[in-house]
Amino acid sequence: MDLLEHAGKRVLAAHGVPVPVGHVAFDVDQAVAAGDAIGYPVVVKAQVPVGGRGKAGGIKVANDAAELAVAAGEVLGMSIKGHFVHRIWVEEALTAAREIYFSFTFDRAAKLHLGMLSGRGGIDIEQVAAEFPEAIHRFHVNPLERLSEAEATAAVEAAGITGDAAEPVAGMLVKLYDAYTAEDAELVEVNPLAVVADGRVLAMDAKVILDDNAAWRHPGWEEWRYVEGLDPRERSAREKGLTYVGLDGSVGIIGNGAGLVMATLDVVAQVGGRAANFLDVGGGAAADVITAALEVVNADPAVRAIFVNIFGGITRGEEVANGIVEALGRVELHSPIVVRLDGTNAEEGRAILASHESDRLVSRPTMLEAARTAVTLAASGPSS
Amino acid sequence: MSILVDGSTRVLVQGLTGSQGRFHGLRNRDYGTSIVAGVTPGKGGTDVDGIPVFDTVAEAVAATGADASLVFVPARAAAAAVIEAGDAGIALVVCITEGIPLHDEARAFHHLARNCPGTRLLGPNCPGVISPGRANLGITPGGIALAGGPVGVVSRSGTLTYQALHELTRNGIGQTTCVGIGGDPVPGTGFIDCLRLFQADPETRAVIMIGEIGGADEEAAAGFIAGEMDKPVVAYVAGVTAPPGRRMGHAGAIVSGGKGGAAAKIEALQAAGATVVLDPTELGSRMKEVLQGLG
Numbered sequence: 001m002d003l004l005e006h007a008g009k010r011v012l013a014a015h016g017v018p019v020p021v022g023h024v025a026f027d028v029d030q031a032v033a034a035g036d037a038i039g040y041p042v043v044v045k046a047q048v049p050v051g052g053r054g055k056a057g058g059i060k061v062a063n064d065a066a067e068l069a070v071a072a073g074e075v076l077g078m079s080i081k082g083h084f085v086h087r088i089w090v091e092e093a094l095t096a097a098r099e100i101y102f103s104f105t106f107d108r109a110a111k112l113h114l115g116m117l118s119g120r121g122g123i124d125i126e127q128v129a130a131e132f133p134e135a136i137h138r139f140h141v142n143p144l145e146r147l148s149e150a151e152a153t154a155a156v157e158a159a160g161i162t163g164d165a166a167e168p169v170a171g172m173l174v175k176l177y178d179a180y181t182a183e184d185a186e187l188v189e190v191n192p193l194a195v196v197a198d199g200r201v202l203a204m205d206a207k208v209i210l211d212d213n214a215a216w217r218h219p220g221w222e223e224w225r226y227v228e229g230l231d232p233r234e235r236s237a238r239e240k241g242l243t244y245v246g247l248d249g250s251v252g253i254i255g256n257g258a259g260l261v262m263a264t265l266d267v268v269a270q271v272g273g274r275a276a277n278f279l280d281v282g283g284g285a286a287a288d289v290i291t292a293a294l295e296v297v298n299a300d301p302a303v304r305a306i307f308v309n310i311f312g313g314i315t316r317g318e319e320v321a322n323g324i325v326e327a328l329g330r331v332e333l334h335s336p337i338v339v340r341l342d343g344t345n346a347e348e349g350r351a352i353l354a355s356h357e358s359d360r361l362v363s364r365p366t367m368l369e370a371a372r373t374a375v376t377l378a379a380s381g382p383s384s
Numbered sequence: 385m386s387i388l389v390d391g392s393t394r395v396l397v398q399g400l401t402g403s404q405g406r407f408h409g410l411r412n413r414d415y416g417t418s419i420v421a422g423v424t425p426g427k428g429g430t431d432v433d434g435i436p437v438f439d440t441v442a443e444a445v446a447a448t449g450a451d452a453s454l455v456f457v458p459a460r461a462a463a464a465a466v467i468e469a470g471d472a473g474i475a476l477v478v479c480i481t482e483g484i485p486l487h488d489e490a491r492a493f494h495h496l497a498r499n500c501p502g503t504r505l506l507g508p509n510c511p512g513v514i515s516p517g518r519a520n521l522g523i524t525p526g527g528i529a530l531a532g533g534p535v536g537v538v539s540r541s542g543t544l545t546y547q548a549l550h551e552l553t554r555n556g557i558g559q560t561t562c563v564g565i566g567g568d569p570v571p572g573t574g575f576i577d578c579l580r581l582f583q584a585d586p587e588t589r590a591v592i593m594i595g596e597i598g599g600a601d602e603e604a605a606a607g608f609i610a611g612e613m614d615k616p617v618v619a620y621v622a623g624v625t626a627p628p629g630r631r632m633g634h635a636g637a638i639v640s641g642g643k644g645g646a647a648a649k650i651e652a653l654q655a656a657g658a659t660v661v662l663d664p665t666e667l668g669s670r671m672k673e674v675l676q677g678l679g
Contacts, residue, residue, distance in 0.1 A: 051634070101634070103634070103635040105635045105636070105639070106486060106490065106569055106570075107639065108569050108570075108599045108601075109599065109600055109601075109604075111490070111493060111494075111570055113490070114635075114639065116635060116639075125634050126634055126637050129634075129637075142494055143487065143490035143491045143493075143494050144491055144494045144495065144498065181487055184485055184486070184487055186486060187635055187636075189634060189635050191634060207634075211485050211486045211487070213459065213483045213484060213485045213486065214485035214486075214487070214488075216460060217460075217485075255543075256543055257541065257542050257543025257544065258541065258567070258596075259539075259540070259541025259542065259543055259544035259567075259594070259596055259622045260541070260543040260544055260547065260622075260664075262596065262597070262622035262623040262626045263544060263620075263622045263663075263664050265623075265624075265625045265626060266622065266623070266624045266625050266626075266646075266662065266663075267663055268625075269624070269625040270662060270663070275625070278626070311543050311546055311547050311550070342547070342550065342665075343525075343528065343546060343547075343550055344525055344527065344528065366665055367663060367664075367665050368663055368665065
């Protein structure tokens with residue numbers, strides 16, 4: 001789960017990491033009330049789950065209530081990289097004397113936690129990483145260990161962060177590692193970690209990704225879930241418990257197993273088509289799951305043909321075929337379905353499909369032939 | 385021969401009394417696997433279809449001499465179950481459970497690495513390992529595999545593993561062992577571990593390797609194939625056109641440096657001398673050609 005900035009800052013603050021004073025606002029009145037409570041000047045920051053907000057005009061400074069009303073009105077309702085701004089964060093305006101980049105994430109290659117620290121933080125950190133890799137100090141922490149103060153101090157020194165800031169930054173690294181592990185985070189990133197004029201060190205931004213697999217031990221996460229900005233297709237799929245990613249082609253894809261679904265996308269592209277989505281029904285797909293998947297894909301107006309690609313392992317072919325036939329009777333489909341069924345009891349499944357074969361339901365024996373048929377049907381124009 | 389498991393492997397099932405553990409544990413026994421015990425805390429002294437259940441792995445090992453464990457424990461307790469198996473001296477722990485929290489999984493992996501040098505972990509979130517005709521530990525449908533070798537299979541993807549077995553069997557090609565290493569962030573056993581075992585196994589003449597986008601394990605495996613293997617490898621990498629994964633902040637971009645895509649993996653495997661197919665249903669027919677080339 002990707003947290004918005006304001007929720008990420010609350011997580012960090014709970015572990016003793018200093019953050020600027022701020023409040024969430026969903027409208028102009030709430031924003032002005034927040035500004036009055038904080039004291040001016042304040043910064044208005046769009047709360048969207050993407051980077052590059054500043055460059056897109058989603059971050060504005062206001063020196064009084066009137067300016068804040070204008071700024072809040074402008075930012076609320078903006079669209080940033082396809083994300084409508086439903087909420088803003090109003091916080092005290094602070095000037096950074098120095099910007100530091102910091103993150104903890106899991107390094108899959110080393111199988112260790114990876115800390116990255118740079119004295120050259122700020123909006124161009126990826127460019128810095130590409131051009132001056134030595135400007136980013138990397139260090140590993142064994143998951144069985146805590147980050148010790150000595151290790152944190154060594155990391156700060158290795159990153160070239162010296163002077164008065166060194167000690168508070170090192171102290172903050174220890175707290176950030178605790179937050180990363182205790183909160184079951186996949187990523188804790190602060191860019192920038194700012195040294196402000198009076199010498200304080202604060203997390204001016206927070207990018208926190210929480211591990212959904214650990215949600216059961218963090219009941220408080222529910223209130224942070226950001227659903228208003230999701231692709232409506234993805235929201236509907238999530239509600240049905242399906243793994244769905246919206247794409248921009250015209251061939252709807254339903255398959256079992258992430259690898260097979262990826263392979264299906266590849267084969268469709270190989271024969272000149274474009275997938276409208278990635279949809280994995282998972283293992284043991286029963287009739288109701290197939291129906292739900294067909295409903296989600298069918299609701300996408302861009303879909304012109306639906307390719308159902310199932311390999312029966314534990315799931316038996318005739319069960320899948322029965323599920324498809326049942327779904328046909330329950331869902332009014334706008335597009336023809338092409339089915340490729342293989343694996344356990346595929347023969348029986350194909351026999352069931354054959355008895356229902358029509359111009360709306362076509363069965364093909366191989367993945368490649370099914371992809372060709374689906375792409376041809378999708379290209380033959382609107383079907384309804 | 386085979387790798388990792390054979391007819392002499394003695395298996396205990398952690399979570400045998402749960403629905404998944406019971407279903408697959410009994411299926412594995414029906415396949416011919418020697419399932420000697422179950423472990424469920426609080427259910428010691430009972431049995432599942434004649435298989436004795438113990439409260440702890442240590443008790444089960446002492447009573448039955450089990451040397452492998454198959455873990456079907458729910459995600460909340462699975463990491464602790466893996467650690468318990470390692471501490472009890474189990475040589476091979478196969479963890480089928482998916483959805484284990486990342487930090488739990490990382491701690492379990494390092495606990496085994498630090499304290500249990502004699503334990504190998506396979507998974508989590510994997511279909512398990514099958515040596516056709518000898519033993520099946522996991523959820524692979526035994527019926528799609530063919531005994532007798534000479535091909536070894538190693539895969540990161542569940543359904544594509546079954547697809548590969550099915551294609552080989554359909555072409556009359558048997559398998560020595562098929563290993564699903566799983567797609568989780570901290571797999572206990574990787575491509576290179578399996579490739580090394582297949583290279584050393586006299587019965588395995590060629591290997592199928594199935595990768596996916598993300599990470600750099602396929603590139604590392606390519607390095608091993610080029611440097612250490614003389615057996616042919618036929619490979620498939622899923623995700624050439626997959627949507628970009630979730631963006632892990634700037635950190636993800638800094639770590640990957642734009643790598644992890646399918647094209648780079650395919651290129652590395654081809655450069656290492658592997659035969660790469662672009663459609664997974666071609667794995668069987670292409671392997672047939674490769675084996676004919678070996679004479």
